[in-house]
Amino acid sequence: MILDDFSLKGKVAVVTGANTGLGQGMCVALAQAGAKVAGVARRSCAETSELIKKDGGEFFEVIADLSDTSNAPVILEKVVEKFGRADILVNNAGIILREDAINVTEEDWNKVININLNMVFLLSQTFAKQFVKQGDGGKIVNVASMTSYQGGIRIPAYTSSKSAVLGLTRALANEWASKGINVNAIAPGYMATNNTTQLRDDEKRSGEILERIPAGRWGTPKDMAGAVVFLCSKAAEYVNGFTIAVDGGWLAR
Numbered sequence: 001m002i003l004d005d006f007s008l009k010g011k012v013a014v015v016t017g018a019n020t021g022l023g024q025g026m027c028v029a030l031a032q033a034g035a036k037v038a039g040v041a042r043r044s045c046a047e048t049s050e051l052i053k054k055d056g057g058e059f060f061e062v063i064a065d066l067s068d069t070s071n072a073p074v075i076l077e078k079v080v081e082k083f084g085r086a087d088i089l090v091n092n093a094g095i096i097l098r099e100d101a102i103n104v105t106e107e108d109w110n111k112v113i114n115i116n117l118n119m120v121f122l123l124s125q126t127f128a129k130q131f132v133k134q135g136d137g138g139k140i141v142n143v144a145s146m147t148s149y150q151g152g153i154r155i156p157a158y159t160s161s162k163s164a165v166l167g168l169t170r171a172l173a174n175e176w177a178s179k180g181i182n183v184n185a186i187a188p189g190y191m192a193t194n195n196t197t198q199l200r201d202d203e204k205r206s207g208e209i210l211e212r213i214p215a216g217r218w219g220t221p222k223d224m225a226g227a228v229v230f231l232c233s234k235a236a237e238y239v240n241g242f243t244i245a246v247d248g249g250w251l252a253r
């Protein structure tokens with residue numbers, strides 16, 4: 001039956017940036033759909049763990065700094081040691097640094113590109129090798145952005161990284177679809193998390209943004225639930241290389 005295809009029972013899902021925001025919301029959703037969830041973060045995921053465990057779900061915390069790309073195989077190793085396998089990777093962790101393009105330093109540029117793009121590729125590659133070894137496919141979901149389609153303002157490295165995530169999603173999907181690995185992405189619109197605190201604190205920008213969102217509100221971590229469970233499930237078996245917007249209609253304007 002169709003709803004059975006959305007179940008993630010028996011699957012092991014790994015979500016980066018699991019301690020807060022959209023990552024936390026997606027961890028909870030994947031656990032509610034039946035997956036055992038490993039959350040990667042550089043600080044405690046106690047809140048996420050509590051949210052999942054109170055619903056009877058299983059959560060495992062992997063503390064790792066994603067700015068150190070040598071951590072990609074270490075993360076996989078810890079997950080496999082705990083759960084014996086991995087089926088789903090959600091590349092959610094990301095940073096944004098706001099500065100006029102004319103003043104952005106090379107160091108800050110590299111910081112953003114390293115976490116938002118380099119680590120997304122290296123983790124995807126590391127997990128894809130594991131999926132191939134296991135022999136029954138896998139799901140990778142990247143977190144893109146409205147800046148995968150638009151330029152944004154004062155965030156040149158972020159826009160470049162998220163535009164590249166959209167392209168990388170297509171490129172990996174093309175190579176790995178034949179191995180039973182689905183690579184897709186979700187492009188969130190304007191969501192109320194730490195990532196947008198600065199924007200929401202700016203009354204003028206915040207008002208302009210809100211006025212342009214057809215749904216008339218900022219998104220929340222819970223709004224990611226349906227899309228991420230779908231893309232990680234059997235129901236999305238023939239969906240490859242696509243980026244789904246969860247944006248309250250922002251891109252439709």
Ligand code: NAP
Pocket residue numbers: 016017018019020021022023040041042043064065066067092093094095096115143144145146187188189190191192193194195196
């Ligand atoms: P957030 O609350 O700032 O969460 C970002 C997550 O990434 C946090 O868990 C953060 O951990 C983690 N992270 C950052 N640097 C890390 C590092 N070096 N090592 C390990 N973890 C690291 O923002 P969010 O809105 O939930 O963002 C989640 C994703 O959605 C990001 O890729 C973001 O670009 C994307 N996105 C957000 C929006 C939005 O409107 N909020 C829109 C489009 C796309 P710490 O708490 O330790 O920093």
